[in-house]
Amino acid sequence: MSERRPGTGEGGPQRRLPAAAEPSGSSRPARAPHLATGARAGVVPDQQGERAIVTRAQRRRARAGQITRRQLLRVSFWGFFTFSLTGALGAFLSNFWPRNVTGFGGxxxxxxxxxxxxxxxxxxxxxxxxxxxxxxxxxxxxxxxxxxxxxxxxxxxxxxxxxxxxxxxxxxxxxxxxxxxxxxxxxxxxxxxxxxxxxxxxxxxxxxxxxxxxxxxxxxxxxxxxxxxxxxxxxxxxxxx
Ligand code: FES
Missing domain, CATH: 2.102.10.10 (Rieske [2Fe-2S] iron-sulphur domain)
Known part of the structure; x- marks a missing residue:
């Protein structure tokens, strides 16, 4: 019979290993578990002024609910364009559409x-x-x-x-x-x-x-x-x- 060695997965109950221990005295913050998947992260201050780790996916989701500067410019441009076009069309019709014409054509x-x-x-x-x-x-x-x-x-x-x-x-x-x-x-x-x-x-x-x-x-x-x-x-x- 082979000898069972605890913690090796070879027979016997599995034991959870403790979280990766940082060397005592280290100043590096503990890495978030999701970073193990390779997601890139940034460090931004939260509302309490404390630092929080934010992934790129989290930033993208946050931006999705906001109007970006480019979108604002685009909306402003098309609004102004539509307004100008409507005004020009109105002026054209008022000048050239025959209304109560008293000369030739009326x-x-x-x-x-x-x-x-x-x-x-x-x-x-x-x-x-x-x-x-x-x-x-x-x-x-x-x-x-x-x-x-x-x-x-x-x-x-x-x-x-x-x-x-x-x-x-x-x-x-x-x-x-x-x-x-x-x-x-x-x-x-x-x-x-x-x-x-x-x-x-x-x-x-x-x-x-x-x-x-x-x-x-x-x-x-x-x-x-x-x-x-x-x-x-x-x-x-x-x-x-
Ligand atoms: S005959 Fe009148 S324009 Fe030619």
Missing amino acids: KISVAAAVVPEAGADPSAVPIGKFYLSHLNAGEGTHAGFGEEGDQGLLALWWKCPHLGCTIPWRADFPFEGSSGWFRCPCHGSTYTNGGIRVFGPAPRPMDTMEITVNPDGSLTVDSGRITKGGQDNPRRTVPYA
């Missing part, structure tokens, strides 16, 4: 005195960039161009459908035996007083705007509601007594 009031007589030369309304043309029944067509309509008013946008030049009314301009045409100075497109194209490179007749006749004989022309010109321009007239 509703234009036209006094009754400005409305031309039926068959007279069209009147220009510069603030709305259009002409008021008062056609007699069947007027505004030429040589098979355009569809005849009833007597009434037509608001014609003065922008040429070709390349956008402003079209003047030329009361003295002769064309195919008569005078009085819209004649574009850029490439010569020519239109009747109903805006029907009879000559030139323009792809269509002049565009029209919506007219409302008021009880006092004045008009409200919505220069923001423009309809592409067509052969039916003379049939778009609004009756006007």
Whole structure:
């Protein structure tokens, strides 16, 4: 039989060895048990001013509940950016969004005195960039161009459908035996007083705007509601007594 030696684990009850003894008289603090696993530690003062051992994992957990300086800067930057963007967008909309527009793009009031007589030369309304043309029944067509309509008013946008030049009314301009045409100075497109194209490179007749006749004989022309010109321009007239 082999002899049992106490404390060797070879048979017999295990005896716990005492904690590692430091050499008597040593000034080194006792090492925490968790340091045996290799965790790095720091020494920081606790609330009582005493020194406590804190591992890196403990620091990380402590930081997780705090806002770091970098996070604070990031939040501040995005807050300021969002605030600035919102302000700039508001300023843009207030300046460029059409609200109660009284010039071109909005509703234009036209006094009754400005409305031309039926068959007279069209009147220009510069603030709305259009002409008021008062056609007699069947007027505004030429040589098979355009569809005849009833007597009434037509608001014609003065922008040429070709390349956008402003079209003047030329009361003295002769064309195919008569005078009085819209004649574009850029490439010569020519239109009747109903805006029907009879000559030139323009792809269509002049565009029209919506007219409302008021009880006092004045008009409200919505220069923001423009309809592409067509052969039916003379049939778009609004009756006007
Ligand atoms: S822009 Fe009017 S004809 Fe070309």
